[in-house]
Amino acid sequence: MGFPVSLRIDDIDGTDDIDVVSEAGDAVFTWLREVDERFSPFKAGSEVSRYGRGELPAARISPDLVEILGLCERYRVATGGAFDARLPGRGFDPCAIVKGWSVQRAAERLAAAGAGRFCLNAGGDVVVGGGPWRVGIRHPEIADKVCTVLELTDGAVATSARYERGDHILDGRTGLPATGLLSVSVVASTLTEADAVATAAFAMGTDGVEWAAGLAGCEVYAVDAGRGVVRTAGFPSAGVGAA
Template structure:
């Protein structure tokens, strides 16, 4: 996991974890009482159930998913579940906004895998978890290290999110305080060279870790991927990305940070 939820000792913390989309997804609730209310338990269950349903629709590893059937030519976009059209439209917009750094159509096949996780987690969290902060201090969801976080307006409690060094996972490079928003990380540190630059068809390797903070997890996830594809030395996209802040760690150990689209720091000594 790229980051840890490092919350304060109070209020009480409750955690639910379920394996979905091939990864552990956890919900973290900060409650006013010692035990979560039954309504909170029901909301968490509904959130997990929706994510399981999205996985059945979009998983490229299921023979019966709508994405797999589309790739085999057995299903058209017009006949697919309306959520598939929603994701296809969002991927098209993301490709335009990133100027091709992000795409769901590399090699001419519609594969929204790089978008669906962030979108699905955000949608399910907003629908089922966000209403909990009307009576509880805070709730958040963590999907393989990517987070959508909510905090009640009448509390000063904050989520403290630690960003680890991809070259030294036991070391924290930074700690962010987030009340409401999303944090997403992409890069080569944990999954190797799995992100392809669609402009060249080759793996994007110059960024070991790209962490992006934004209002929306879908948005943060897209721009974290785009940052890896752009490469460490090309940060021209930052000013137009509509993110809050972020941290890039290069494969040679250099780091770059920005705040509200403005670069604030580039540091580090080459490791090679």
Template sequence: MSASTLERSPAAGADPSGRSSARRAFVIQVMGLPVSAHVRGRTDAPEVEEAVGQVWSMLRKVDSLFSTWREDSELMRLRRGELDGAAAHPWHEEVALLCAEAHQRTAGLFDASYPGAGGYDPTGLVKGWAVEKAAAHLANVPGISFCLNAGGDLVAGAGREASPTAWRVGIEDPARAGSIAASLDIVTGGLATSGTAARGAHIADPRSGGVVERAGSVTVWGPSLVWADVWATALFVDPVAGRAALATADPQYRSFVL
């Protein structure tokens, strides 16, 4: 895990509205990684557990559609020509359009179609897209602040009639496992980290088709986890060209390169 949520309560005992500032955490293993939902505020409301259940259900659905580790996923069936695109779930078209936009925004540093990946591999975008989409269920719960963390990539926000609170996020030093290189507060929006410390060299440079061998990591944060995730990948591929493209296309995002 390249980034972790370090839970920190607001003022002890109560939030500004006078409600309890209790917090709860829910954890599940899905999409091949640990996903945790952290909630503050009206944590005893029955809508909280219902929304968390809906989050898990959506992420399981995404896994059944896009996993490259499950031979029965729709993505793998599409790759093998066993499923016609017109019969596939509409989310495939949504993701494909986002991948095309990501390629344009990053000046080609993010690409879902490069050699060696079966011709099409949107998984570099899918996790951030899925987590942000699933978080909408939590945003519909009144009186809570939340942080949904998927293996270090996270989205924070607030439910209806609630003010968001800050979540302290630690960014792991890729050269020293378990050590925190920096920390920052996320109130709303998304944060994503790309690197090789956890999974080895697995990120491809779409310009050459080869994997990026260098060590280190890149963390990006801003309004949307989808685009934070895309930009983290792009900047890891090429920090110099990536920063230039980011400054032009999405200046509201910030980056931390290690």
């Protein structure tokens, strides 16, 4: 899937039995490997690639892909086309939706297996249960600094930024890199929503901060290209690092 994944489990049904914990953790990584095989646009035989080439009739599309397609369309419409999984010349690429969706599904499997306290980190996007957990938001320009720390009990936070992959998020309205923000972090009840909203807001530029902040259940921390910081009143900060 192109990003590192780490998992910490502190409690499974009130036990610290290593076999139970290991089984739950193995199930998470098995699921994420399955997602990579099925939904990667970089693998010619994946369901996403075959769909993008028009090789799958509607009757053969899996329920999971139907859900992904619905989420892609939801955020395309909501952002006026700034977020778009079908950019000209690039083929169908739903990675911005699939990442948060798949990791949230993994977290739900952990909870169903009895995980009472856990932290699942997928390339800096985090979903937790049984907190409180303290999560640092990386400074967009200084790799070894955080710009804020937040506290989560049950929920998720996702960050879209330019510091790891450069100008990789495009504004679907122009086809050009989105450069109005240095980073935007979104807290929501699920990583499906947090990750999609963070990416969509980044694609919209500075207008995306207000859009994301207006969504029910979302809290936002953003740094714009002029290094100004916007933080919604409900953003669950536990402390502030270098700004």
